[in-house]
Amino acid sequence: MSSGIRFDAVSVAYGKNVVLDRLDLTVEPGEVMALLGPSGSGKTTALRVVAGFVKPASGRVFIGDRDVTALPPYQRGIGMVVQSYALFPHLRVEDNVAFGLKAQKADRAGIPARVAEALEMTGMASYARRHPRELSGGQQQRVAIARALAIRPGVLLLDEPLSALDAQLRSGMLAELARLHRELPDVSILYVTHDQVEALTLADRIAVMDKARLQDCGTPQELYRRPRTEFTASFVGNANLLPVEVGPGGVRFDGIELTVDTGSLSAGTTATLCVRPHLVGLGEGPNALRGTVGEVQWRGSTHRLYVDVAGGRHRVKADVRELRETPALGSDVVLHFAAEDAVLLGAGVSGG
Ligand SMILES: Nc1ncnc2c1ncn2[C@@H]1O[C@H](COP(=O)(O)OP(=O)(O)O)[C@@H](O)[C@H]1O
Ligand SMILES: [Mg+2]
Incomplete structure (x- = not known):
């Protein structure tokens, strides 16, 4: 039954x-x-x-x-x-x-x-x-x-x-x-x-x-x-959440233009950019974010890097595989992510 x-x-x-x-x-x-x-x-x-x-x-x-x-x-x-x-x-x-x-x-x-x-x-x-x-x-x-x-x-x-x-x-x-x-x-x-x-x-x-x-x-x-919602994004999979301003062809974060699909969000509004730590890469690439290493955790198959960006106002988590050398604390690094790996949450739905 x-x-x-x-x-x-x-x-x-x-x-x-x-x-x-x-x-x-x-x-x-x-x-x-x-x-x-x-x-x-x-x-x-x-x-x-x-x-x-x-x-x-x-x-x-x-x-x-x-x-x-x-x-x-x-x-x-x-x-x-x-x-x-x-x-x-x-x-x-x-x-x-x-x-x-x-x-x-x-x-x-x-x-x-x-x-x-x-x-x-x-x-x-x-x-x-x-x-x-x-x-x-x-x-x-x-x-x-x-x-x-x-x-x-x-x-x-x-x-x-x-x-x-x-x-x-x-x-x-x-x-x-x-x-x-x-x-x-x-x-x-x-x-x-x-x-x-x-x-x-x-x-x-x-x-x-x-x-x-x-x-x-x-x-x-x-x-x-x-x-x-932001709550789901961080509770399920511990996503990075960054406040951004929606522009015509992407978003602006701390003065940097990032290319992401803005969907139906209108230019000039604020939104939250959501990227999973395992989809953030180390090194130059599209959608580069520059920062300094604030903390490193070795987790066996990955290193979790905590990188302070935007003058230390935000911290981005990146799970990086096969790192030969552990980056030193305080060293300058570049992170990047692919446009298709980011999700934008509009102000109306975020926060729950
Ligand atoms: N018998 C009860 N009397 C008073 N408050 C209760 C009682 N049972 C649960 N609560 C309160 O209800 C809220 C939700 O509890 P609960 O359903 O057990 O949450 P969860 O299972 O998600 O941890 C909590 O704040 C808890 O303290
Ligand atoms: Mg319970």
Whole structure:
């Protein structure tokens, strides 16, 4: 059974503090939607509204075509996984996984098979008799996922499910989640994270949240290549943002003419030039920016250079590959970028 999720102008407030401000968002059946944003932006609140643990002050929530706004959590047909696993410590793995089925008053005789199926899917079949304390963090999180899947939910809600795991486990689990989604193509997934890599890797679309509001929504490629707001540009991919003045054939930055596509922006207006650090080259080229090296970080395959331009009023990040010599701090360098690698954000849409 496939069912999407729809937020229709959903607002949540605690006292006078609005923590979710008229959220409109649709997760299509079978889609993975990441809710991406910094801590405190309202992501968990949005997810808990779908689960039924938070009641909106206004607006409606739909699962499939059903308005579930007034429905208690256990009648919504959702599976949920949170960062802290939240397993019952006194119950064996199999009983943890069976918990939701029993609570749902599922047919008793069918429960063992459903538990076995869910444990199989998460690679935990051989741990059925253990207690949570006898498992690693990654294994506990698999059990939590098995428990969420056992009820065969139409909608799976994941709230920072990997953030308690160390980096290596995290990337393994990320691949596991992608595989699970391929095995369960009808399940709609709402995946809350503050980690852009998780969102870019897993999601069909990303909804970017900041300050209780939806800032942007699109496929990972759209958001990365054509961000619509400064917030998206810097939060997803850490773009360089430079204030520019739009001219007839390009833009002017600190008295220098740069060639970029100005689209529908009119000459004389101000805009923000957005270029990704890995698309900024070192050395002479088109759209050259002169500056001095303020900081260098070696990151294995790249050097991240921080170059102070425009008399030190702006700092440009450049990720440069295969540098034979690390430029000295304070040395003069030239950076450049291709016109097609820059995006201009007009004043009307930037800032969010
Ligand atoms: N039960 C609550 N009572 C009061 N404020 C809350 C409650 N839950 C969340 N908040 C506030 O709502 C805002 C959004 O929280 P949350 O949705 O958890 O953000 P995120 O998951 O993006 O980090 C935060 O400022 C948080 O302090
Ligand atoms: Mg949260």
